[in-house]
Amino acid sequence: MGEGKEDGGAGDAQGFGGLLGCAPEQLAVLFAAPLHLGWRQLVDPDGSVSEERGTISPNDLEQARAAMQADQANVQAAYSELQASRELSNYLVVRAPFGGIITARNVSVGALVGPGAGQPAAPLFSLENSRTLRLEVAVPEAAVGQWLQPGARVPFTVAAFPGQTFSGTFRRNASRLSPEVRSELVEMEVPNADGRLKAGMYAQVLVALPTAADARAVPISAVFTAPDAPQQARVVRVQQGRAQWVPVRKGQLLSRDSVLVFGALQPGDELVREQADQVPDGQPVTVAKPRPAGA
Numbered sequence: 001m002g003e004g005k006e007d008g009g010a011g012d013a014q015g016f017g018g019l020l021g022c023a024p025e026q027l028a029v030l031f032a033a034p035l036h037l038g039w040r041q042l043v044d045p046d047g048s049v050s051e052e053r054g055t056i057s058p059n060d061l062e063q064a065r066a067a068m069q070a071d072q073a074n075v076q077a078a079y080s081e082l083q084a085s086r087e088l089s090n091y092l093v094v095r096a097p098f099g100g101i102i103t104a105r106n107v108s109v110g111a112l113v114g115p116g117a118g119q120p121a122a123p124l125f126s127l128e129n130s131r132t133l134r135l136e137v138a139v140p141e142a143a144v145g146q147w148l149q150p151g152a153r154v155p156f157t158v159a160a161f162p163g164q165t166f167s168g169t170f171r172r173n174a175s176r177l178s179p180e181v182r183s184e185l186v187e188m189e190v191p192n193a194d195g196r197l198k199a200g201m202y203a204q205v206l207v208a209l210p211t212a213a214d215a216r217a218v219p220i221s222a223v224f225t226a227p228d229a230p231q232q233a234r235v236v237r238v239q240q241g242r243a244q245w246v247p248v249r250k251g252q253l254l255s256r257d258s259v260l261v262f263g264a265l266q267p268g269d270e271l272v273r274e275q276a277d278q279v280p281d282g283q284p285v286t287v288a289k290p291r292p293a294g295a
Contacts, residue, residue: 100129138183224277236272
C-alpha cells in the first residue's frame with residue numbers, strides 16, 4: 001500500500017462496494033493514456049474532405065484523407081489503452097463484496113503486500129455480516145431419531161447474557177454421523193439484527209426430547225458404580241427410612257448436572273444426591289428437611 005489516507009479499519013461498517021483499500025501511486029496510469037486527435041485543417045466542419053476544384057490538388061486530398069484515417073486509428077488505440085488502464089486499476093482497489101463490519105485488518109498504509117514466501121498469505125481484511133448467524137449443534141447418535149423437524153424453533157442460551165434465552169430456526173442437518181464423535185451436525189439460523197450475539201460464541205441448546213415412560217432425570221452425582229460390578233450403574237433410593245440400591249441404565253446427558261436413567265424409579269422417589277456409593281444397601285437414612293427461607 002502506498003502513502004495516503006487510511007481506509008477501512010477494524011470495527012468500521014462498510015456498505016456493498018465500499019472502499020477497503022487501494023494503491024494510490026498506481027492509479028496515475030489512468031492519466032497516462034494519450035488522447036491525440038490531429039485533425040487536419042483541410043477537413044470541413046462536417047467531417048468531410050473538400051473536393052472543390054482549385055482548392056487543393058488530388059494528391060494533397062488523398063494525403064489529407066490518409067492522415068485523417070491515421071488519426072482516427074490513433075484515437076481508437078488511445079481509448080483501448082485507457083480501457084486497459086481502467087481494468088488494471090480494478091486490481092489495485094479492494095472493495096467490499098457485501099455490507100458488513102470489518103473485523104480484522106492485517107495491513108496498514110505503506111505496508112508491502114504480496115504472496116508469502118512459501119507461507120499462506122493472511123487476508124488483507126476480514127469482513128463479516130452478522131445480521132443472521134448460523135448455530136451448529138452436534139446431536140448425539142442416541143438422540144438423532146428424536147430430533148426436531150426443519151422449521152422448528154429451538155431455544156438456546158449464551159454465557160455472555162445469563163438468564164436470557166434466544167432462539168433459532170432449525171434449517172438443515174448433515175444426514176450422516178461423524179465417525180469420530182458419533183454425532184450428526186445440525187444447523188440453525190439465528191436472527192441478530194441488533195448485533196448482540198457475536199460470531200464464535202458458544203451456545204447451550206435447550207431441546208425437550210421425547211423419552212421412554214421409565215426414563216427419569218437424576219443428578220449426575222447420584223449415579224455410581226460398585227467395585228464388584230463396574231458395568232452396572234446404581235442409585236440409592238430412600239424407602240421407609242432405609243437406603244435401597246436400585247440398578248439403572250444410564251441414558252443421554254441432559255446438562256452438566258443431570259443425566260437420563262432407566263430403571264425401577266417412580267416420580268417423587270427420594271435419592272441420595274452426594275456420595276451415594278458410601279451408603280450401604282439397607283442402612284437407615286434420615287432425610288434432611290429443607291430449611292425455611294430466611295432461617
